[in-house]
Amino acid sequence: MDAMEVIRKRRSVRRFKEEDVPDKLLRKILDAARRAPSGGNFQPWLFIIIKDDQLREKSRSFLGDRALRYAESDEGKKELEKHGPDERSRWIEAIRRGRFQGHMNKAPVLIAIFGDTKSPCYIHDCCAATENLILASQALSLGSCWIDPGFGDELTESQLRDLLKVPKNYRIISLVAIGFPAEMPEPRPRKGINEIAFLNEYGRKWGSKQSSA
Amino acid sequence: MDAMEVIRKRRSVRRFKEEDVPDKLLRKILDAARRAPSGGNFQPWLFIIIKDDQLREKSRSFLGDRALRYAESDEGKKELEKHGPDERSRWIEAIRRGRFQGHMNKAPVLIAIFGDTKSPCYIHDCCAATENLILASQALSLGSCWIDPGFGDELTESQLRDLLKVPKNYRIISLVAIGFPAEMPEPRPRKGINEIAFLNEYGRKWGSKQSSA
Numbered sequence: 540m541d542a543m544e545v546i547r548k549r550r551s552v553r554r555f556k557e558e559d560v561p562d563k564l565l566r567k568i569l570d571a572a573r574r575a576p577s578g579g580n581f582q583p584w585l586f587i588i589i590k591d592d593q594l595r596e597k598s599r600s601f602l603g604d605r606a607l608r609y610a611e612s613d614e615g616k617k618e619l620e621k622h623g624p625d626e627r628s629r630w631i632e633a634i635r636r637g638r639f640q641g642h643m644n645k646a647p648v649l650i651a652i653f654g655d656t657k658s659p660c661y662i663h664d665c666c667a668a669t670e671n672l673i674l675a676s677q678a679l680s681l682g683s684c685w686i687d688p689g690f691g692d693e694l695t696e697s698q699l700r701d702l703l704k705v706p707k708n709y710r711i712i713s714l715v716a717i718g719f720p721a722e723m724p725e726p727r728p729r730k731g732i733n734e735i736a737f738l739n740e741y742g743r744k745w746g747s748k749q750s751s752a
Numbered sequence: 753m754d755a756m757e758v759i760r761k762r763r764s765v766r767r768f769k770e771e772d773v774p775d776k777l778l779r780k781i782l783d784a785a786r787r788a789p790s791g792g793n794f795q796p797w798l799f800i801i802i803k804d805d806q807l808r809e810k811s812r813s814f815l816g817d818r819a820l821r822y823a824e825s826d827e828g829k830k831e832l833e834k835h836g837p838d839e840r841s842r843w844i845e846a847i848r849r850g851r852f853q854g855h856m857n858k859a860p861v862l863i864a865i866f867g868d869t870k871s872p873c874y875i876h877d878c879c880a881a882t883e884n885l886i887l888a889s890q891a892l893s894l895g896s897c898w899i900d901p902g903f904g905d906e907l908t909e910s911q912l913r914d915l916l917k918v919p920k921n922y923r924i925i926s927l928v929a930i931g932f933p934a935e936m937p938e939p940r941p942r943k944g945i946n947e948i949a950f951l952n953e954y955g956r957k958w959g960s961k962q963s964s965a
Contacts (some may be wrong), residue, residue: 542755542891546784546884564960569949573942575883576898580940586949588958614957626831660900663926665888666879670788674887677753685880686791687873704953713876727793736782736799740917742850745801745856746775 545678550726552682553642555718560648562681568717571675572652575667578660583669588702589649591610594702596644598688598714599649601698603639607631640686646716650689651699653709665712672715682720685713756832758891764838765895766855768931773861778894784888785865788880789931790875797881800916802862803848809857811864811901811927814911816852818902853899859929864901864912866922878925884920895933898926 569586577583589595609615610631619627633639643649653668654661669685676683688711691694699711738745782799790796802808822828823844832840845853856862865882867874882898889896901924902908912924949957 542753542887543780543784544759545755546787546888549787549789551789566945566959567756569945571756573945573948574759574762574764576764576886578900580946582943584948587954587956588949588951594952598948632906644858660903662875663879663882663898663900663903666876667883670877670883671887673789673880674755674884676758685876687791687876690873690876704955706954730781730795732782732786735786735795735797736801738801739804739807741798741800741919742917746779 540678543671544617545674549674549677549690550682550724552718552720552724553684553716553721554720554722555637555642555646555682555716556648556721558719560717560719563647564681565717567679568672568681572644572668572672573672575664577664577667581655581658581660581664583655583658583661584665585653585655585705585709587651587653587705589651589703590647592644593735595646595649597702598639598699599643600637601695601702602686602689603634605692606639607634609638610634618637642684642708642716643685643686643714645718646684647718648716650715651703651711652713652715653700654712656708656710656736661710662712669713669715676715680719682722684716686716687710688714709718753891757956758887762887762890763937764894764897765935766897766929766932767780767929767934767938768855768859768895768929769934771860771932773894773930773932777894778861778930780892781885781894785881785885787884788877788884790877790880791871792951794868794871794873794877796868796871796874797878798866798918798922800864800866800918802864802916803860805857806917808859808862810915811855811862812853813850814908814915815856815899815902816847816850818905818908819852821848823847855897855929856899856927859931862929863928863930864916864924865926865928866913866918867925869921869923874923875925882926883893889928889930893932894930894937897929899929901925901927
């Protein structure tokens with residue numbers, strides 16, 4: 540499939556068919572991931588392919604626990620209440636029912652991407668690999684969803700690292716749910732190019748009239 | 753061009769033709785960038801298209817200054833001396849002659865990608881956008897090179913932000929040099945999939961015999 544079309548048609552898919560993802564396709568996806576650029580060509584990435592039900596549910600529950608801690612913190616309280624007086628209690632209720640990141644359980648494959656903290660650009664490198672992985676999934680007619688693994692939250696990071704027996708010098712960067720799509724969401728709105736691209740300095744318009752498209 | 757082929761053929765290009773990059777192509781590249789996934793669809797990215805010679809040289813010199821500070825630090829001394837007794841002085845000499853990241857000056861376009869720190873996943877989101885930008889360049893027969901903008905070094909970050917008049921809540925995530933390629937480097941070696949991909953836990957082999965490829 541054409542590269543520009545793959546980029547344009549990629550969606551975050553959260554509903555999957557039960558059908559397993561053949562290893563042959565997974566291999567192609569991982570091959571795409573490892574071809575990402577990396578600082579000094581250090582390739583500081585590690586991919587744990589999670590196919591075990593208990594591991595997937597455990598991973599999901601760590602993210603749920605973290606969401607709950609957030610909802611109960613002063614910061615979370617303030618943020619969530621901005622969206623309405625009941626928003627916070629509805630959020631907490633959904634988390635308690637195990638509905639937080641519920642698609643993590645239902646995807647046939649979950650890939651955890653870890654970065655070697657000894658490598659100078661490990662976060663950037665692993666994100667580039669994750670994006671390659673996601674685009675390759677789309678190119679192979681698979682659906683995927685990039686999930687924040689609680690990056691920056693020490694407790695969640697160490698829970699996931701310990702669960703998957705990953706050495707201490709690695710840090711979880713991203714999680715990706717993969718499977719054959721059972722939905723094809725509409726495109727989400729995007730900011731106009733004029734709002735996000737400038738010439739030589741912030742605020743200076745770039746390009747011709749077309750750029751308001 | 754086929755997406756998997758684009759991913760496979762992408763190289764970090766450091767020598768460019770003098771020919772300018774038409775705005776029409778840049779627009780396609782930026783369109784690909786803004787289609788990256790982002791946490792909560794916040795799209796926390798900002799692209800400064802640098803075409804001004806002085807701005808490019810100034811940006812380059814900030815990275816050179818930073819490299820010099822590193823080479824003169826205890827940590828840098830230790831690291832560089834691992835590669836041979838003269839490595840450090842050769843490095844310092846090269847930086848002083850303005851050869852550090854010299855391709856930044858010679859690319860017709862330099863794109864600086866900034867992330868809005870108010871957005872929860874701004875680093876990851878901006879890296880995904882950068883990778884899209886790089887793959888789209890390859891798909892359009894342009895060459896590109898992802899450059900570390902001194903991420904994590906407060907002084908360099910603020911120098912680049914101030915130079916491009918970007919508001920304080922943004923942080924530089926990456927720099928990309930773009931132009932028509934005057935070289936097509938050989939592929940860099942890659943770790944085998946068996947070295948980097950495991951099933952359910954670190955160290956547990958995944959896949960069939962093929963996986964030693």
